[in-house]
Amino acid sequence: MIDDHINACIITKGSILALGNSHAIEIGHININFAGIDCYCGNQGCLETHIAIPQILKKAQSIAKQYADSSLNKEKISINDFCQAINLQDPIAVDILEKVGRQIGNTLAVMVNIFSPQLILIGSPLNKVKNQLFPVISKQIRQKSLPCYQNNVSLVATKFNNEGTILATAIIKDALYNGSMLAKLMAG
Numbered sequence: 061m062i063d064d065h066i067n068a069c070i071i072t073k074g075s076i077l078a079l080g081n082s083h084a085i086e087i088g089h090i091n092i093n094f095a096g097i098d099c100y101c102g103n104q105g106c107l108e109t110h111i112a113i114p115q116i117l118k119k120a121q122s123i124a125k126q127y128a129d130s131s132l133n134k135e136k137i138s139i140n141d142f143c144q145a146i147n148l149q150d151p152i153a154v155d156i157l158e159k160v161g162r163q164i165g166n167t168l169a170v171m172v173n174i175f176s177p178q179l180i181l182i183g184s185p186l187n188k189v190k191n192q193l194f195p196v197i198s199k200q201i202r203q204k205s206l207p208c209y210q211n212n213v214s215l216v217a218t219k220f221n222n223e224g225t226i227l228a229t230a231i232i233k234d235a236l237y238n239g240s241m242l243a244k245l246m247a248g
């Protein structure tokens with residue numbers, strides 16, 4: 061899930077992998093910048109401090125302040141404004157989305173090396189611009205993970221794309237593609 065928080069779950073042989081009391085893999089707290097800003101988890105520079113939706117909007121707004129003609133130069137912006145700016149090829153939004161895609165791709169490349177999944181499902185409000193985002197993520201996975209593990213990985217958007225309440229990024233391994241759990245996940 062890429063929303064206010066970033067996390068994932070692993071589905072293997074039709075079941076969600078349990079991790080103690082939780083199913084969530086807290087990939088949002090993987091460090092991607094040792095000199096980064098403080099995260100509520102106590103560390104600095106976590107993935108979440110860079111690519112959670114509020115952080116993306118904050119960054120877009122702060123850069124757009126310097127560009128009077130940017131569609132993002134206004135008092136408050138929403139994720140829909142940001143996605144619309146991507147569709148209008150606003151250079152600020154495009155640049156931020158590419159960086160976000162590379163950061164997600166780097167993290168997923170690690171997951172691919174660990175789990176060798178068949179399918180990665182992504183749930184996010186950013187799925188509205190998946191045609192621009194997913195190629196960046198896929199390219200990064202191809203560059204940063206072991207070739208023998210990445211060959212069969214597909215990146216797919218879940219159909220729910222805006223609710224921050226569902227654990228919606230799934231790394232799927234040994235799942236039945238037309239199994240009921242997968243159908244349920246895809247349907248939201």
Ligand SMILES: [Zn+2]
Pocket residue numbers: 088089099100101102103106108
């Ligand atoms: Zn953190």
